Amino acid sequence: MDSSQLLGITTFTYMFSTILYAIIFIFKAKKLGPAVTMFTLVAFLVQTAGLILRWQESYTLGYGHAPLTNMYESVVFFAWTIIALYLVIEWKFKTRVIGAFAVPFAFLAMAYGSFATNISQEISPLIPALQSNWLIAHVVTCFIGYAAFAVAAGLGFMYLLKNMSETRQTTNNDSLLGTLPSLKVIDDITHKTMVFGFLWLSVGIITGAIWANSAWGTYWSWDPKETWSLITWFIYAITLHARYTRGWDGSRIAWLAIFGFVSVIFTYYGVNFLLSGLHSYGSN
């Protein structure tokens, strides 16, 4: 068993997980709940094993490094943090329907990593610029932030869906969307997830700045990746201030959660492929 097999299995298990959470949501099959959580947890452990094995394999190849160094490894880690965060939210807020909106992100990330033709799955050695102790701190903190924003976007989507049906006054407890948590609860979890993501994004930007300074003597050079991470930071800063000081909530925050995540995706993915700069690891 090698890491690529385990990570390949993960792609499919996250797909089943997505389907199962959708079944719970659509068919209101609450009894399935614990089994689906169990299944997702096992899939998560398989992926964790895959990541550890990949780490170990890189040492066997003679250039050991954490599996966080190219586009493939980053999407795999992105999926991993989304599931980890989702499972914590499920456990903390005791609701499973969120799974139908959060787990698909992890599946899509894994599917992209597995099937996209423009990214390499090979374990490659580290170029000199990446040989730093800041690598792990920077990548891990950024991706915790990204994962939180992904989940927040899923929640935002869920809010808008429920809100739409409520304004049409078609919702009652028997209907499809009746199984979703109340608008107030979704709004609260969305906000908390964004706050969590904002803290980690801040730490991610700061660790990146410290790393840049130790490698090039400049903590901030307005490289496109840096600038886009700052734009994303601004968007969430605006969102939090609008909520705290101007009382924004509900649909507006839900839209901002989705809009913010679009910026995250552009920072993470768009910059690598559409713009040039220091973080060009995605293009090769």
Place this chain on the structure above:
Amino acid sequence: MKKKNSLFSFFSSVKLALFTLFLLSITSIIGTVIPQKESISWYAQNYSETTARIFQVLSIPNMYNSWWFLGLLGLLAANLIICSIDRFPGVWKQIKADNLATDPKRIMKMRLTASWTSDKSEEILATELSNGLLSKGWKAAQRKHDNALMLFAQKGAMTRTGVYIVHASILVIFIGAIIGELYGFKGSVMLPETQATSSFFQFGTGKSIDLGFTLRCDRFEIEFYDSGMPKAYKSMLTIFENNKITLEKEIVVNDPLTYKGITFYQSSYQGYEDFLLTVTNQENGEVQTVTMPFQQQQDLSKHNARIGIVNAEAMGQSITRMKVWFKDDLGPASTFWINAGGQVTVERPGKKYTIAAKQMYATGLQIAKDPGVWVVYLGCGMMILGLFVAFFMSHKRIWILLSKEDDISTIQISGSSNKNKVGFEKIFAGLSANLETDTK
């Protein structure tokens, strides 16, 4: 209520903050789409003459240092300062408030309350309640009111400053950046092996800056993985002051050398068609290093000999092995191959030499002095601390009223928290249940 002038309220408004952040986000995109710091002719070629001129007028080619972008950052800073001046005194008053002076009627009306009765005396109850609170980390103070005794305890009053720590952190980062801009410099130097320099050219201005000491590159090396990918760029650097060696260090990317506040970073390299040869006489230990072009001879004065490269093999841009021709004062010349970066021992009549050969490189060093960087890091630390406090910590307050009627004491407990109300409800329920059992 103090009367505020309209300018003050404009600069202290959150609307302005939201507007500034919005403008900063939108305008920041420009510089990620239009390449920065190219020449005017480059923009004219890639866009059009007119567009290039418009870019010029709007400082688009260096937009993050343009008057209008710095102006937006300045507006944000002014907004942060004035907003904090406006709001902080109120928050400080809440932190330092005499909570024991709170009107008992208000305490009774709080959202979180619980009450029970006891037939113990007021003194005993006060002690038991204080101890009960203390066992959970609440340090209570008390004061006599008209017909009741009030106990008060709080946690995390200072956490109300969290938001202001975050706002201040942004200003601290700005100050650090300004210090770096005023008292620091950045530049680069391309230093060939064996050469030394005591000055370099500054970025932007192109001005020559004196280091105040001498820096020499003794050796530059590239290591490759088997796949041909670069594994490491290494420069052996030596620093001299008054012709005395004061520091020697091998630098690689991510591990620079710092001397007297100036840091040298490995950033690039350049390969030459010349070669670097080091000849050591094993008998007397005499060492001589020479740089020389391909297929030419050169005198080695220290060894009374001549040396030359007669042939070389290369893979791409880098030389893999060299054929060396060597002759001293006795006997015919020796010729032999040396692998790049390697060395061989040559036996000559009555003498023995070690000869090392490699392609000659220049190391590209990034040079920076930034006395503001620690201020920036301080700001970053403050930001993380402030965000954590602002998001995850709250100011929790507990009031207890003890009143007596017909030998029966009534204990009324109330609490409030400025954040995480759900979490505090649990804490409050647990605490009041504990205190009730303590005093029964």
